[in-house]
Amino acid sequence: MPRIAVAIxxxxxxxxxxxxxxxxxxxxxxxxxSISETIETWPLGEGTENQNLYLNAxxxxxxxxxxxxxxxxxxxxxxxxxRTRSFPNAARTLDLDLILFGRDIVVEQDLxxxxxxxxxxxxxxxxxxxxxPDMVDPVTGLRVGELLKELLRDESR
Numbered sequence: 001m002p003r004i005a006v007a008i009x010x011x012x013x014x015x016x017x018x019x020x021x022x023x024x025x026x027x028x029x030x031x032x033x034s035i036s037e038t039i040e041t042w043p044l045g046e047g048t049e050n051q052n053l054y055l056n057a058x059x060x061x062x063x064x065x066x067x068x069x070x071x072x073x074x075x076x077x078x079x080x081x082x083r084t085r086s087f088p089n090a091a092r093t094l095d096l097d098l099i100l101f102g103r104d105i106v107v108e109q110d111l112x113x114x115x116x117x118x119x120x121x122x123x124x125x126x127x128x129x130x131x132x133p134d135m136v137d138p139v140t141g142l143r144v145g146e147l148l149k150e151l152l153r154d155e156s157r
Contacts, residue, residue, distance in 0.1 A: 002102030015055035030061025036127035045089040058127035
């Protein structure tokens with residue numbers, strides 16, 4: 001079974017409850033489940049200047065489902081917690097992103113794995129390196145721990 005990584009974030013409403021809700025549902029969806037510690041980060045993107053800080057974590061586990069089935073399950077979990085998609089970069093009660101799906105590369109409508117921007121986001125790589133530093137990005141061939149080192153090195157310049 002492929003090992004997958006899911007980024008979890010919340011910056012609207014009770015962020016701790018959102019992370020707990022996601023953890024409960026993801027732990028029943030994935031076997032050999034583990035989750036990182038949470039971190040707080042500033043929201044990124046245009047129009048986010050007045051939003052609250054995000055609470056972020058990353059979950060890792062194994063699945064016998066397809067990437068599309070996992071995406072559908074993630075969207076259902078978001079919706080069950082009250083997520084609405086009013087406009088791009090809107091504050092989120094719960095945001096779940098499929099980051100890695102084993103060593104698969106998937107490009108379909110509304111589904112791209114690995115997540116196209118995860119290599120540039122500390123709020124994903126930091127927590128992911130905590131729970132799965134040896135997961136491999138199939139695009140670059142680098143381990144998550146190596147990607148994190150590169151990101152930190154680039155940010156210090």
